[in-house]
Amino acid sequence: MREPNGLLAVGGDLAPTTLVSAYAQGIFPWFSDDEDILWWTPCPRLVLESDKIHVSRSMRKCLRQCEWTLRYDHAFSAVIEHCATVARVADGTWITPEMQEAYQALHEMGVAHSVEVYEAGRLIGGLYGVLLGKMFFGESMFSLRTNASKVAFIALSKACAQGGVELIDCQVDNPHLLSLGATSMPRKDFENHLRDAIKVSMKDILSNPLCLVPTRQQSLPERLGSIAAQSAEELL
Numbered sequence: 001m002r003e004p005n006g007l008l009a010v011g012g013d014l015a016p017t018t019l020v021s022a023y024a025q026g027i028f029p030w031f032s033d034d035e036d037i038l039w040w041t042p043c044p045r046l047v048l049e050s051d052k053i054h055v056s057r058s059m060r061k062c063l064r065q066c067e068w069t070l071r072y073d074h075a076f077s078a079v080i081e082h083c084a085t086v087a088r089v090a091d092g093t094w095i096t097p098e099m100q101e102a103y104q105a106l107h108e109m110g111v112a113h114s115v116e117v118y119e120a121g122r123l124i125g126g127l128y129g130v131l132l133g134k135m136f137f138g139e140s141m142f143s144l145r146t147n148a149s150k151v152a153f154i155a156l157s158k159a160c161a162q163g164g165v166e167l168i169d170c171q172v173d174n175p176h177l178l179s180l181g182a183t184s185m186p187r188k189d190f191e192n193h194l195r196d197a198i199k200v201s202m203k204d205i206l207s208n209p210l211c212l213v214p215t216r217q218q219s220l221p222e223r224l225g226s227i228a229a230q231s232a233e234e235l236l
Helices: 016-024 057-065 076-085 097-108 148-162 187-198 202-207 220-224
Strands: 007-010 038-040 045-049 069-072 112-119 122-132 135-143 167-171 183-185
Touching: 016 097, 016 122, 016 202, 045 187, 057 148, 069 148, 076 097, 076 112, 076 122, 076 135, 097 112, 097 122, 112 148, 112 220, 122 148, 122 220, 135 148, 135 187, 148 167, 148 220, 167 187, 183 187
Parallel strands: 135 167
Antiparallel strands: 007 038, 045 167, 045 183, 069 112, 112 122, 122 135
């Protein structure tokens, strides 16, 4: 559909097989608590080439001075809960309890991952998303301190670049992510890149979406085979 941009289907469920199959086709759920499940594939698509993250001069200063630490998949449930409850400028959260349960299930299967930012042991920012093959699909982020979510996103991009994940899906235009170097990509180009990144035939995915699930649960750096930064300063 052209209006609203990218709305593809209504209904269905949030079972792991449904979600994995949807992401593999470039489709994601996004709906409010009082709506049916809505499935989206917008055009254009906001993406970030992982090796082209933009770190401004002021952000570099923050990375040098903040003394924040980074962890991966250590507090997934806390990250998604913060993403759901942090105050939104728009019309509230779309991360319903049903959504939280669904992504927690994906996390326990080794498909959904989090990046966390800590200050003196306290979680102050982070993000979560889905990794299939060599494509990371960003879902949501939060900050309890200025720039904390940006630090998490920079850490994600660096880990992805090291691990051969060329593209991070950011879904739709967002000034926060545009400032970090995200750009718009036509849907067709995005779908072509997605096929190259996953390298499993759609026929096989549709017949058994769980073929994309890792054989065992691993942290994001382990799945990427990357040496992930453990502090904000290491991101410089």
